[in-house]
Amino acid sequence: MTHADAPLDRKIAFHGIDVARVTFRKTLIVCVVLLVALLVLVVLTSLFGSERIPIKASVYAVLSLGRHSCGLTSDQSAILFEIRLPRIILAAAVGASLAAAGASYQALLRNPLAEPYLLGISNGAAVGTMLALVFFGASIWSRPLLAFSGALLATLVVYRLAHGRAGATPERLILAGVIVTTFLSSAIVFVTTLMDATRIRSFTFWLLGDLSGTTTSLLSLALLVAIAGTAVLAANARSLNLLMLGERDAFDLGVEVGRVRLVVFIAASLLVGSSVASSGSVGYVGLVVPHLVRLSLGSDNRMTIPAASICGALFVVIADTIARTIIAPRELPVGAITALIGAPLFIYLLKRG
Amino acid sequence: MLEAREVTIKYGPRVAVAEVSLKLQAHEMTAIIGPNGAGKSTLLRVLNGGHRPVSGEILLDGRPLSTYARRTIGRHIAVVAQEADLRFPVTVLEFVLGGRYAWASTGAWGWETQQDIQVADDVLRQTELAELSGRLMNELSGGERQRAVLARALATDAAVLLLDEPTANLDLAHQATILTLVRGRCDRREAAAVVITHDVNLAAEFSDHVLLMKDGRTVAFGPPAEVLTPELLREVFEVRVLVDAHPITGVPRITPVHGVRR
Numbered sequence: 264m265t266h267a268d269a270p271l272d273r274k275i276a277f278h279g280i281d282v283a284r285v286t287f288r289k290t291l292i293v294c295v296v297l298l299v300a301l302l303v304l305v306v307l308t309s310l311f312g313s314e315r316i317p318i319k320a321s322v323y324a325v326l327s328l329g330r331h332s333c334g335l336t337s338d339q340s341a342i343l344f345e346i347r348l349p350r351i352i353l354a355a356a357v358g359a360s361l362a363a364a365g366a367s368y369q370a371l372l373r374n375p376l377a378e379p380y381l382l383g384i385s386n387g388a389a390v391g392t393m394l395a396l397v398f399f400g401a402s403i404w405s406r407p408l409l410a411f412s413g414a415l416l417a418t419l420v421v422y423r424l425a426h427g428r429a430g431a432t433p434e435r436l437i438l439a440g441v442i443v444t445t446f447l448s449s450a451i452v453f454v455t456t457l458m459d460a461t462r463i464r465s466f467t468f469w470l471l472g473d474l475s476g477t478t479t480s481l482l483s484l485a486l487l488v489a490i491a492g493t494a495v496l497a498a499n500a501r502s503l504n505l506l507m508l509g510e511r512d513a514f515d516l517g518v519e520v521g522r523v524r525l526v527v528f529i530a531a532s533l534l535v536g537s538s539v540a541s542s543g544s545v546g547y548v549g550l551v552v553p554h555l556v557r558l559s560l561g562s563d564n565r566m567t568i569p570a571a572s573i574c575g576a577l578f579v580v581i582a583d584t585i586a587r588t589i590i591a592p593r594e595l596p597v598g599a600i601t602a603l604i605g606a607p608l609f610i611y612l613l614k615r616g
Numbered sequence: 617m618l619e620a621r622e623v624t625i626k627y628g629p630r631v632a633v634a635e636v637s638l639k640l641q642a643h644e645m646t647a648i649i650g651p652n653g654a655g656k657s658t659l660l661r662v663l664n665g666g667h668r669p670v671s672g673e674i675l676l677d678g679r680p681l682s683t684y685a686r687r688t689i690g691r692h693i694a695v696v697a698q699e700a701d702l703r704f705p706v707t708v709l710e711f712v713l714g715g716r717y718a719w720a721s722t723g724a725w726g727w728e729t730q731q732d733i734q735v736a737d738d739v740l741r742q743t744e745l746a747e748l749s750g751r752l753m754n755e756l757s758g759g760e761r762q763r764a765v766l767a768r769a770l771a772t773d774a775a776v777l778l779l780d781e782p783t784a785n786l787d788l789a790h791q792a793t794i795l796t797l798v799r800g801r802c803d804r805r806e807a808a809a810v811v812i813t814h815d816v817n818l819a820a821e822f823s824d825h826v827l828l829m830k831d832g833r834t835v836a837f838g839p840p841a842e843v844l845t846p847e848l849l850r851e852v853f854e855v856r857v858l859v860d861a862h863p864i865t866g867v868p869r870i871t872p873v874h875g876v877r878r
Contacts (some may be wrong), residue, residue, distance in 0.1 A: 505714050
């Protein structure tokens, strides 16, 4: 570290800088590549299913956005465009929402284990959705609205509980999540008793994450929220970078901590709320995906949030394809597949400390 | 510059800081010393807008601090607190670039400009961290990490540096490195620094003024030679001390006399 060899060292250091640092260009390239991969995956997975559809014809049909039948029968066309594709697109929206929300919760709460499902935020949204179904069954918009309110309320409660006098330790946050989750689980059981017996089975399925029962309006809402929510979170990514190092540090460096926290909580709750309202609680997406993204691309949130969002879409589309084909013609809830992958990773992260 | 006028801060009924005034001048370093619980850190947080005083006011360039936006304060005042929380891996460069946050245009992700990179590169060289810029913060030694925290504060280009025990847990050489860097910033630019320290000898050597505090009150304020006297130090710390002139620098040299050995 002498001054004599400074110029040479500086050159090396500068080289290191450009390799290590996340830039706008690098982020853009990664996101475009991931988006192309997502597009390819959507087309590919639309070919899988219990009903066999000619591969070449369906690829053409999908690429023409349904304008040409390309030799498909009307039944095959209906399966492709009214059942499979909406479900795949919903899976992408849900995955993108949960992964972006997870990445942001982790940065804001400074905890790599923070995840909408594990913190009870998904359960908050689930209680909201169920209340909407029981009391305002006629109004379709009451579902996402109450789901969002439930998610936001659960977020604020967990945040309050986690902040003790000594600040929020990772253990305390997870415990707060467990408390909120179990409390809301009993609330769910309570609301279930208000339902008639025939609906209970489909609700248990929905609670574990079920992408099959969507409507066009819920699908477009989920897609819109996924994109807008991710954009809002990404716009706050640099503030989140500093918040990852502690609220006091961030405040000292000029971050309006209170405002950023509120914006992130609202955006993340909207993301969780809309995905739960349309597909139940798909667990562990917000844990697995941001972790893998950070592992491969570093922990700069300006990269992590948009990249995790697209990778979340990839992850849930794959998981749902497995869920609906592995024991075809019967289906598994997609949440069962994501939990099967996510729970072991959670244990690994916990053990690594 | 920054000025505190008869600032009082309470935690519930307890008075943490009572009517303390402090005016910072460019090119000057002020040391705050006093026993644990004297209100030193609280005073520092109030100077940065982290606490609202119950009475008195903080002025930044003649205007009340509370009228500034947080981001603007971030360009004027930099804080070096004790160690950063590093649960996520960040490289030294990314960490130091955090100091440029307040200079970013709002929204649009806030990407660093070429100037930000240049500033970061300069402070990394000043703090002799250039070779380590690609390393992760939690791979650094304690001394290197503390230099990175200081580098981030220097990267803000702030005219006021507030340092809360920046040399705690550092060995002799690293203590001097940190304070020499702060001293250098004050000497070369229109900058002022406030340093909380438990090391009275470092305060004597590096500072232009010493604020001696006890129980939230100012006991004395002035040049080290006037404040670091046996009488005042005995009053504040309740130990007997020997004060003589440092044989080389001539600044007051403080040695506690515990009377264990005779």
